[in-house]
Amino acid sequence: MTSLLQRTVLFADLRGSTGLFEKLGNAEAASVVTQSVALMAQIVGSCGGQVVKTLGDGLMAVFEQPQGGIEAADEMHESLDRIVAGAPQSGTRRQALKLQVAMAHGEVVELNGDCFGDAVNVAARLLDSAGDNETLTTQQVLDGLDAEHRSRFRSLSKLQLRGRQEPVQVYRLDARRFGETVATLFEGSVPMPAPDGIRLAWLDVTRVFAGVDLPAVLGRSPQATYCIDDTRVSRSHARVEWHGGTFQVSDLSYNGTYVRFAGRDEVIALRRGSCTLHGRGVICLGASPTDPTAPTVNFDVLSFQDTEPRSTD
Known part of the structure; x- marks a missing residue:
């Protein structure tokens, strides 16, 4: 029936x-x-x-x-x-x-x-x-x-x-x-200033995301917030968001998302997991940073106070 x-x-x-x-x-x-x-x-x-x-x-x-x-x-x-x-x-x-x-x-x-x-x-x-x-x-x-x-x-x-x-x-x-499932490579007890935005750059496309711009979905779909046209990239591949006072990237794909921080050799492989972003580095979609052809998004966590003019006194 x-x-x-x-x-x-x-x-x-x-x-x-x-x-x-x-x-x-x-x-x-x-x-x-x-x-x-x-x-x-x-x-x-x-x-x-x-x-x-x-x-x-x-x-x-x-x-x-x-x-x-x-x-x-x-x-x-x-x-x-x-x-x-x-x-x-x-x-x-x-x-x-x-x-x-x-x-x-x-x-x-x-x-x-x-x-x-x-x-x-x-x-x-x-x-x-x-x-x-x-x-x-x-x-x-x-x-x-x-x-x-x-x-x-x-x-x-x-x-x-x-x-x-x-x-x-x-x-x-x-x-x-x-429990949270977020991974991070940041260690140490030194307090860090709260970041204000994050800059993403792929080829000649550079955008800064902050506040209402987030979360940002990285993917091959034209409807993605940040479109990356590569066959290894899923339509909705990864998500960058502000959560718990930090920027995080979460993998949404079948092929995985990979993160490597500037000055480090270690690569974090995300399979439906998340990673806290700090400083600078790269996010690779569908292939590891060890592959020179990998679709690579450079990220830079920004503190806008660093760009404000300071007194010379």
Whole structure:
């Protein structure tokens, strides 16, 4: 029987399970992944949702209202931490397994226990743009929340999702209830002045981003904030934003994003992860800085006070 329903569609996916199998072996890794997916399904039910199907290392679920989906996403992130905490080799598990969640709200077609429709397609594509331990949603999900819960979301502007002609307004759920996953090479206790902007330069295209200009999406799509025309660059490849008092770059791609700071040989490889940007360096999209042909964006974190005239007294 076919039914047309208004539903919040949630996709959740565990990433990093392949590395987990390599590090822990088939039996233990399979146990961790199976336990994690089963717990996520249990959470869906406890939050008033329905699991439509499991998808390898993740699942698809629907909720009558957005609030249930948000509660489930929060609990999933917290529960994944509880699964790995305190267990043997928990550090390995915690490092390997990351959870991405994406939600959209709208009309769905329910047929023979499965669901179809634009909201399903948007949520599935939005999952591709989620970083490690992130929950992404659409405007329609926010419209169904109360003011308190809407305040937990931050706009990521519009993203070009695969298979859609029009970009979609996307929001990220504040991660206050689970740990941050941002990597940084900056060490030391010397206080640094708060940066005011960040300059990005690719070939002859140089732009400075600050304040309302952020977040900035780097990608091949003409709708990207900073368009980089190279076949190795995804349509929405990476995101530069101001978060927690620092500039951060987050990988959104399949081919990875690579960061190298000026004066350092080490390359940070981001696979759906994030990195704090400081000083100067390069961001390479889809290829490592060791490849001389890599699409390379030079970055320079700016303090505008350095450009102000000073007294000669």
